[in-house]
């Protein structure tokens with residue numbers, strides 16, 4: 001059967017499943033649902049599945065994209081979604097399955113939401129300070145690379161970002177960040193605060209991917 | 222999710238093992254159940270989730286509508302530190318609720334080195350360690366598993382033990398606990414009643430007196446407790462509940478595959494082997510049952526591998542029919558079938574040849590003893606001829622690596638027996654030269670030795686264990702006897718074996734030692750990362766107990782043994798006779814050739830073993 005694309009969410013307890021473990025989890029879910037993934041040829045065959053943008057452990061998402069191929073020739077795509085959802089572990093839910101028309105390389109931006117938690121600091125004026133920080137011209141921080149340490153400017157990878165005070169010592173954020181070329185790991189947002197402006201760096205931060213976009217800011221599917 | 226946990230998880234290795242939420246986990250409404258039970262495995266998630274007993278009992282206990290059984294495992298060191306820092310109690314994976322909210326904590330203890338982890342999990346749960354310090358009925362803390370055939374060192378901590386197979390017994394116990402909770406019984410009243418359930422051992426109801434030399438003088442049951450607690454078995458395995466929908470972990474565990482349990486018990490009577498004696502009588506499942514359950518489990522889990530489990534797979538009478546039936550399903554779906562613990566015979570080799578996805582690299586033999594005389598003495602029915610013959614077929618068929626496992630310190634072992642191990646390796650090497658199709662790839666022969674541990678309820682339960690110094694001397698003897706370059710020798714350290722020996726035949730005074738080890742930071746002692754021999758030595762010393770007396774002393778035949786209140790089915794007279802035959806280097810027939818009337822058949826109520 002042709003290549004298919006699945007859009008799924010990974011939330012709740014499932015956010016701690018690593019990328020590699022997710023591959024095995026998917027393979028088993030397909031086989032429980034009565035379908036089999038196509039495998040690569042060779043000595044150590046692996047299921048041919050690829051996830052557009054691997055998600056780091058601890059980050060939630062409601063918009064993951066995974067391409068796969070089934071061994072079976074005739075597959076009812078509508079029922080496949082329900083059959084898969086009946087066999088997924090808690091927190092993984094298939095939203096739709098379709099034949100893709102666009103290449104993953106066209107994916108450029110990601111809308112994300114996040115929460116910054118502050119334990120013993122007032123968040124009243126925090127929003128303004130955070131907004132001011134992220135509207136700087138450049139935000140250069142040290143980053144671990146393959147060859148030791150390098151410097152990276154995260155600012156160009158942030159298309160927009162806004163902050164809202166929330167009850168209980170937290171600040172919510174919504175941002176659009178670069179998904180690839182270069183990839184901005186959302187963890188670099190609190191990391192840049194810790195490096196350059198620790199007074200407003202949160203005690204804990206968590207993120208959810210909301211929607212992928214192409215370079216023209218059209219929703220990518 | 223708990224706020225503290227949410228902050229900890231991103232910082233620890235493999236966080237998915239601490240979250241629950243896996244496919245096939247059981248979630249119930251806590252307001253609708255009457256008993257909440259935490260099924261605790263005193264080792265890591267990866268080990269516990271690979272344990273067949275745990276998989277079965279999780280489902281059978283949850284089949285009671287009034288019980289919600291959840292799981293808890295021991296966190297690895299990094300998680301442990303984080304939980305301490307955050308002041309987080311141990312919690313159950315399904316609900317995330319801390320263990321002190323539960324009505325019962327049930328531990329599955331398969332090996333003695335897990336004892337300190339049990340204490341640690343109790344402490345992390347905020348539950349007082351000692352049974353005597355838990356005055357209320359709830360929580361009831363109990364344990365089962367093969368280490369509990371002598372659970373005496375854990376007796377001060379456990380309210381009761383379940384001895385034997387738990388499918389039926391655990392549910393009877395929980396039904397009684399439900400009643401006790403509803404009717405407001407005292408803990409004492411509950412324990413007195415529980416002692417009448419077959420297989421339930423309530424250590425607090427037995428008074429132990431000691432002789433001046435430290436040996437046990439007498440074991441006195443009180444309050445109507447039975448003099449002997451007979452282990453429970455499931456008589457008909459085909460009819461027994463067997464869950465074909467086990468939890469599928471979302472992270473890699475040790476055994477990521479479907480287990481098919483062929484039979485319980487063993488027809489061989491290897492004299493050093495505890496498992497071969499405590500799981501008797503042998504009861505096999507029908508191949509139809511196994512094929513049906515195996516296929517169902519594959520469908521319900523999505524696993525791509527099946528493994529046949531038993532103490533000695535080749536002894537399953539219908540192995541060919543079973544493999545044919547399974548392969549019919551597995552082959553077209555590229556599902557791999559593995560057969561561990563095969564014997565070194567032709568039949569097994571042919572079978573392995575037929576199996577898909579068998580990487581022709583490793584061939585493993587548990588030879589145990591270095592000479593025919595010694596193997597006869599321990600009743601290990603492997604001959605050199607058989608082994609070399611199998612190797613010849615294997616080498617000709619493309620295998621190029623052989624692992625040979627031995628024990629050092631077996632009763633009657635001499636230096637000649639040890640040199641015999643090196644000879645055997647030479648012969649295997651010679652056999653490879655004669656038979657290998659392609660010699661360019663070379664051959665790897667690996668010898669592994671571990672230190673023999675005398676185990677309760679085996680014919681060697683009275684035997685001495687050699688000291689660790691003597692073990693090292695024998696290791697060196699073997700090392701210098703090995704001359705061939707293609708032979709690698711690995712030896713396990715004897716320090717853990719010494720502690721295991723002391724614990725497995727220990728009495729309940731060792732409870733103080735366990736607590737002292739735990740207080741000094743001991744946990745996850747089955748892991749060399751965490752085990753400290755010095756910590757154990759210090760604990761013995763601080764409790765005024767002699768490690769060597771417990772570990773290496775030969776027990777007299779007239780001694781009362783600390784585990785004498787436990788009846789696993791095999792009669793003492795049978796063990797004595799087997800031990801005598803060891804000293805005469807006499808083999809005993811296996812159960813199929815001739816029943817030795819070991820006593821275990823009585824549990825089948827008129828049916829025959831292995832029918």
Ligand code: SF4
Nearest residue numbers: 812816817819822830
């Ligand atoms: S009663 Fe006989 S056949 Fe049954 S386990 Fe004992 S020795 Fe073997």
